[in-house]
Amino acid sequence: MSSPAPQDVPVGSDSIRLGPFLKFAGVLDSGGDVKEAIIDGYVQVNGEIDRRRGRQLQVGDVVTFEGRSFRVQA
Template sequence: MPDATPITDVSIGGDSIRLGQFLKFAGVLDSGGDVKEAIIDGFVTVNGEVDRRRGRQLQLGDVVAFEGRRVRVCA
């Protein structure tokens, strides 16, 4: 069953951004420490799959989810 949680589009002004940077930029998490912990603990998903790499390069259209909030990378 597809996730019915609404998706918020966040413009990054470019073609790619690292996962850790995006979580802070989009206002999902406030600090680098919180970002690191959430990613390492497996609480963050990218396109529906857990990704524990803070430096993962996100591309336009990728959907990142954390604690019931979903944000999509947009230009």
């Protein structure tokens, strides 16, 4: 069984940092929740765990949290 296609999230530019992206996409509500989820290793970028809240995401990157995936769009 394959996972569902990622939801496209237009960010209005060519890049955004991981922490703000999770809030902007509505994945998590607070900066504290974002920080905790990332540090605890619950967030994947392009299929790999990334513990850097300041990770620079580019258009086309896919962020996954709790089985839901979101793709960065310009």
